[in-house]
Amino acid sequence: MLLTIVSLVRHRRLDEKYACLWLAAGVVMLLAPLATPVIDHLSTTLGFYYPPAFVLLLAFLGLCLINLQYSVVLSRLTKHNTQLAQQLALIDQRLREMERHKS
Amino acid sequence: MRTLIIIPAYNEAENISAVIGEVRSLYPSTDLLVVDDGSADTTAALAERAGAKVLRLPYNLGYGAAVQTGIMYAVASGYEVCVLMDGDGQMDPHSIPALINQVEKHGVDLALGSRFLGAANYTIPFGRRLGIALFGKLVSCFTRQQVTDPTSGFQAIGRRLMQFFARDNYPADYPDADLLIRLSFAGFTIREVPVTIRPRLRGKSMHSPISSLYYIYKMLFAMFIALTQRRMCADGGNHATRDQDADHHSQPAGAADDCESRASQAAR
Numbered sequence: 176m177l178l179t180i181v182s183l184v185r186h187r188r189l190d191e192k193y194a195c196l197w198l199a200a201g202v203v204m205l206l207a208p209l210a211t212p213v214i215d216h217l218s219t220t221l222g223f224y225y226p227p228a229f230v231l232l233l234a235f236l237g238l239c240l241i242n243l244q245y246s247v248v249l250s251r252l253t254k255h256n257t258q259l260a261q262q263l264a265l266i267d268q269r270l271r272e273m274e275r276h277k278s
Numbered sequence: 279m280r281t282l283i284i285i286p287a288y289n290e291a292e293n294i295s296a297v298i299g300e301v302r303s304l305y306p307s308t309d310l311l312v313v314d315d316g317s318a319d320t321t322a323a324l325a326e327r328a329g330a331k332v333l334r335l336p337y338n339l340g341y342g343a344a345v346q347t348g349i350m351y352a353v354a355s356g357y358e359v360c361v362l363m364d365g366d367g368q369m370d371p372h373s374i375p376a377l378i379n380q381v382e383k384h385g386v387d388l389a390l391g392s393r394f395l396g397a398a399n400y401t402i403p404f405g406r407r408l409g410i411a412l413f414g415k416l417v418s419c420f421t422r423q424q425v426t427d428p429t430s431g432f433q434a435i436g437r438r439l440m441q442f443f444a445r446d447n448y449p450a451d452y453p454d455a456d457l458l459i460r461l462s463f464a465g466f467t468i469r470e471v472p473v474t475i476r477p478r479l480r481g482k483s484m485h486s487p488i489s490s491l492y493y494i495y496k497m498l499f500a501m502f503i504a505l506t507q508r509r510m511c512a513d514g515g516n517h518a519t520r521d522q523d524a525d526h527h528s529q530p531a532g533a534a535d536d537c538e539s540r541a542s543q544a545a546r
Contacts, residue, residue: 261347264333
C-alpha cells in the first residue's frame with residue numbers, strides 16, 4: 176500500500192496533501208503485526224473479547240476520517256466551482272453586451 | 279432608485295416569454311435580468327428575444343447560486359434595489375411596487391413577499407403548508423418578529439443587503455428560513471409585504487418528495503448552524519469568508535470586492 180501511495184505521488188496522480196492520511200494508514204498497517212502484544216493487551220483492557228475486532232474498529236474509524244476529509248475537500252471544490260461558473264456567466268454577459276454595442 | 283428585476287430560471291421555456299412580457303408591459307423602464315441556471319431547453323434564447331438581459335450559467339448550480347449571480351451583477355452594475363421573482367409565472371408582478379416601496383421609502387433591507395398576508399390563488403399542498411407554518415414559527419421565534427412566509431422567493435433587496443449577499447453570504451440551494459435568521463442577527467431589517475401568488479402558468483414544479491425531505495433536513499440543520507454563529511452573523515458574516523480565504527489562499531478577493539471593482543470599471 177505504501178508503495179502504491181508513493182508511486183501515485185511520484186506520477187503526480189495524488190497530491191502530497193491528500194496522501195497524508197493514506198500514508199498514516201499504510202504505516203499503521205505495516206507496524207500493526209509488530210505490535211500484536213500491545214494490541215492484545217490494549218483490547219483486553221478496553222473490554223474487547225476478540226482483539227481483531229478492536230483492530231477492525233480502529234481501521235473503520237480511520238476510513239471514516241479519510242472520508243470526512245474528502246467531504247471537506249469536495250465541499251470546497253463545489254464552492255470554487257460555483258464561484259467560477261458565476262464569474263464565467265458575468266464575463267460572458269459583459270462580452271456579449273460589448274459585442275452588441277460594437278455591431 | 280435604479281431597480282433590477284432578477285428572474286432565476288431553470289428549464290422554464292414554456293413560461294419565461296409570458297413572464298417577461300407581463301413584467302415589461304407593466305414596468306417598461308425597469309431593467310430585467312434572467313439568470314439561466316444551465317437550462318437544457320431554450321430558456322436563455324427566449325428570454326433574450328423577449329427583451330431581458332440574460333446571464334447564462336454553464337451548468338445547473340441551484341436556485342440560490344443563480345439568484346446570487348444576479349445579485350452580483352446588480353451590485354457590479356450599480357443598482358440600488360433588486361426584485362427577485364420566479365420564472366414560472368406564479369408571482370403576480372402587480373405586487374412589485376409594494377415590495378420596492380418598502381426598500382425605497384422605508385429603508386427596509388429585505389421586503390419579503392408573503393402569500394399569507396396577501397392572496398394565494400391556488401391550493402398549497404397540506405405538507406407544504408405545514409412546513410411553511412413550522413419554519414415560519416421557528417423564524418418568528420428567533421428573529422423576534424412575525425414571519426408568515428419564510429420560503430417566499432418574491433423579494434425586494436436594498437443595496438446594502440445586495441452587497442452582503444454578493445460577498446459569499448448566500449446559500450447555493452435553498453436561501454430561506456436560515457438566511458432570515460442570519461440577516462436578523464446581522465442587523466438587517468426584514469419586513470413582510472402582502473403579495474399575490476398564482477398557480478404556475480405551465481409545466482411541473484421542481485419539488486419532489488425526496489427534495490422536500492432534503493429541504494426539511496437542510497433548513498433545520500442550517501438554522502441550527504446559524505444559531506451557533508450568532509456572534510459571527512452580528513459582525514456582518516465576514517468571519518467565515520475571511521477565515522476560508524486565509525485557509526486556502528485560493529480566493530484573492532471576495533466576490534463583492536470583485537463586483538465593486540467591476541462596477542467602477544463600468545462607471546469609467
